[in-house]
Amino acid sequence: MKNVLSIQSHVVFGYAGNKSATFPMQLNGIDVWALNTVQFSNHTQYGKWTGMVIPHQQIPEIVNGIEAIGELKNCDAVISGYIGSADQVDEIIKAFHQVKTHNKNALYLCDPVMGSEEKGCVVADGVREKLIDIALPHADIITPNLFELQQLSGLEVSNFEQAINAVQHLLGKGPKMVVVKHLGSAGKYQGKFDMLLGTQNGVWLLSRPLYPFAKDPVGVGDLTAGLFLANLLNGKSELEAFERMGNAVNEVMEITHKLGSYELQLIEARHAIMDPKAQFTAEKVA
Ligand SMILES: Nc1ncnc2c1ncn2[C@@H]1O[C@H](COP(=O)(O)OP(=O)(O)O)[C@@H](O)[C@H]1O
Numbered sequence: 001m002k003n004v005l006s007i008q009s010h011v012v013f014g015y016a017g018n019k020s021a022t023f024p025m026q027l028n029g030i031d032v033w034a035l036n037t038v039q040f041s042n043h044t045q046y047g048k049w050t051g052m053v054i055p056h057q058q059i060p061e062i063v064n065g066i067e068a069i070g071e072l073k074n075c076d077a078v079i080s081g082y083i084g085s086a087d088q089v090d091e092i093i094k095a096f097h098q099v100k101t102h103n104k105n106a107l108y109l110c111d112p113v114m115g116s117e118e119k120g121c122v123v124a125d126g127v128r129e130k131l132i133d134i135a136l137p138h139a140d141i142i143t144p145n146l147f148e149l150q151q152l153s154g155l156e157v158s159n160f161e162q163a164i165n166a167v168q169h170l171l172g173k174g175p176k177m178v179v180v181k182h183l184g185s186a187g188k189y190q191g192k193f194d195m196l197l198g199t200q201n202g203v204w205l206l207s208r209p210l211y212p213f214a215k216d217p218v219g220v221g222d223l224t225a226g227l228f229l230a231n232l233l234n235g236k237s238e239l240e241a242f243e244r245m246g247n248a249v250n251e252v253m254e255i256t257h258k259l260g261s262y263e264l265q266l267i268e269a270r271h272a273i274m275d276p277k278a279q280f281t282a283e284k285v286a
């Protein structure tokens, strides 16, 4: 059994952060140690929420507790997502290094959730800067969306070629794998939902249907990052993990759209998450 320390948000109602990533990773046979950065009533794109940011000291306290029972050596990967304060970023990196002292092969997947005024995803001040300066160089895998790709690379990305360039640029900054969760307007195919995978071996594009949601569901990035990591830990190659994740997320989106839901329908989609149809394959683009 592989184990992932998952440091993300918790929402009591609905699906984002750990609520979006934990169950799908578990369905893929991964044991998830969920450590919450915030506990909110619901995700921030409702425009209002209640709850609190967890004090950053909780991260070392919990990790030290796991170390004290001798289990840190069994941690195969750390994943971070929605972060509640800039200080939490420092603690996440320290926690990863603490894990590495017990398991030198442990991986760090950083989902650099930066928020976006236009989408209404609210992230605390200073988190974005720390993700760029501290998290990026330590990450083995990074999973930006289009906005985050531009922020991390410092490059403008307004078309597909520039997106490939920016991915290659990030591969020179530390990460061995870059997954662009959503290319948006920099996609290759109009009217499709395009994603990129970049590794030392090249860059691949996965294109899948874009469903016409009245309001785009939240937590898709968290689901994407969690499933990509779960597939890698299950021994899939980078390319297989990318395709299998893309196919599973597509089925979740298809079911969520069919049910007319704003919240991701992860429970309805449980069979597809465990055993996605191999509908879409990646094409090599660089
Ligand atoms: N197949 C799809 N069809 C339509 N919209 C989708 C599909 N998959 C994901 N989305 C939406 O696209 C958006 C992707 O947002 P973006 O900011 O690029 O990445 P993130 O997932 O990190 O938020 C999300 O709002 C999500 O609900």
Ligand SMILES: Cc1ncc(COP(=O)(O)O)c(C=O)c1O
Residues within 6 Å of the ligand: 009, 010, 011, 016, 017, 040, 042, 043, 044, 045, 082, 113, 120, 121, 122, 217, 218, 219, 220, 221, 222, 223
């Ligand atoms: C509490 C919380 N967690 C996580 C996220 C990240 O969601 P996504 O996967 O859509 O980027 C959001 C976005 O608004 C959020 O409000």
Ligand SMILES: [Mg+2]
Residues within 6 Å of the ligand: 113, 114, 145, 221, 222
């Ligand atoms: Mg996101």
